[in-house]
Amino acid sequence: AQSVTQLDSQVPVFEEAPVELRCNYSSSVSVYLFWYVQYPNQGLQLLLKYLSGSTLVKSINGFEAEFNKSQTSFHLRKPSVHISDTAEYFCAVTLANQAGTALIFGKGTTLSVSS
Amino acid sequence: GAVVSQHPSRVICKSGTSVKIECRSLDFQATTMFWYRQFPKQSLMLMATSNEGSKATYEQGVEKDKFLINHASLTLSTLTVTSAHPEDSSFYICSVVLGGYGYTFGSGTRLTVV
Numbered sequence: 490a491q492s493v494t495q496l497d498s499q500v501p502v503f504e505e506a507p508v509e510l511r512c513n514y515s516s517s518v519s520v521y522l523f524w525y526v527q528y529p530n531q532g533l534q535l536l537l538k539y540l541s542g543s544t545l546v547k548s549i550n551g552f553e554a555e556f557n558k559s560q561t562s563f564h565l566r567k568p569s570v571h572i573s574d575t576a577e578y579f580c581a582v583t584l585a586n587q588a589g590t591a592l593i594f595g596k597g598t599t600l601s602v603s604s
Numbered sequence: 605g606a607v608v609s610q611h612p613s614r615v616i617c618k619s620g621t622s623v624k625i626e627c628r629s630l631d632f633q634a635t636t637m638f639w640y641r642q643f644p645k646q647s648l649m650l651m652a653t654s655n656e657g658s659k660a661t662y663e664q665g666v667e668k669d670k671f672l673i674n675h676a677s678l679t680l681s682t683l684t685v686t687s688a689h690p691e692d693s694s695f696y697i698c699s700v701v702l703g704g705y706g707y708t709f710g711s712g713t714r715l716t717v718v
Contacts, residue, residue: 521705532610532697532709533648540705579647588704591638596647 491516491582493595501601504572510565510598512554512580519585522563523592524554527577536578539563540585575602606702607631610710617688617717625683625713627698633678634700639671642695642712654681688717 496511514520521540525533537548544556554565563580577599581592607630617623627637635656640648652662652673660673670692672684685692698710 523707525709530613530695530712530714532608532711534709535707538705583705589636589701591650591653592699592707593650594640594648597645599645 491520491584491593493580493582493593495578495580495595495598497598498596499599499601501603502570504602504604505569507568508566508570508574508600510578510580510600512563512565512595514561514563514580514582516561516582516584520582521585522554522556523581523583524552524563524565525579525581525594527579527597533579536565570600570602572602572604574600576600606700606706606708608698608700608708608710610698610713612713613711614714615716617715619689619717620687622684622686623688623715625685625696625698625715627681627683627700627710629679629700632700632702634681634702635678636701637675637681638699638701639673639681639683640697640699642697644695648697651683685715688715690717693717 492515494513502508523538524536537546539556547553552567577597579597580595584590609628611626637654639651642648651666652660654660654673654675656675662668675681693716697712
C-alpha cells in the first residue's frame with residue numbers, strides 16, 4: 490500500500506520569505522505525485538503533479554516541486570510567498586500506470602503567511 | 605478542465621435522519637468517482653470508489669450500510685448518510701478522474717448532525 494508523510498503540520502512564514510513544505514512517500518511500486526491546495530470550506534485545487542519526464546515540476550503561481558526517487562520525496566517550494574498563499578497544502582500519491590485509481594493523501598500542512 | 609458540482613454545500617440534520625449528497629460531473633462522463641471524508645484540520649480519507657453501473661468499493665473500516673453510494677449514471681454519484689449521528693459530522697468531498705490522472709474535486713459538503 491502507498492502512504493504519504495507530510496513532516497510539518499504547520500509552517501508559519503513572513504511574506505516574501507521562501508518556504509518549503511516537505512512530503513515523503515512510501516510505496517513498493519511506482520507512483521505519481523501531486524500537490525493540492527485547499528482554502529477554508531472548499532474543495533481541492535491542483536497545484537502541480539509529477540507523472541513522468543523532468544523531475545522538477547512548476548505551477549503557474551510560482552510553486553515548484555522536485556521528485557526525488559532515491560529520497561522518496563516530493564517537497565514543495567516557493568522562493569517568495571504572499572499573504573494569499575495562506576492555505577492547507579496536501580501531498581498525494583497514486584499508483585503509476587494504473588489509471589483511475591484513487592489518490593492517497595498526506596495529513597496536510599497549514600501554511601500561514603503573515604506580514 | 606473537468607468541472608464537478610457537489611450539493612449541498614452545507615447541511616444540518618437531526619440525529620437519526622438520512623442525508624443525500626450529490627456529485628455531478630458537468631462536462632464529461634465519469635465512469636469512476638471517489639468519495640472522501642475530512643475531519644477538521646485533518647487529511648482526506650478515502651471512503652469508497654464509485655463505479656457507474658456497479659457496486660461501490662468501500663475502504664476498510666467504512667460501513668457500507670451506513671454510507672450508501674449510488675452511481676446510476678455517468679454524470680451523477682450520490683452518497684447517502686443513513687441514520688446520521690453526531691459523529692458523522694464531517695466534510696465530505698467527491699472527486700472524479702479524467703484521462704487517467706486528471707483528478708478534479710467537488711467543493712465539498714459540510715454535514716452537521718445535531
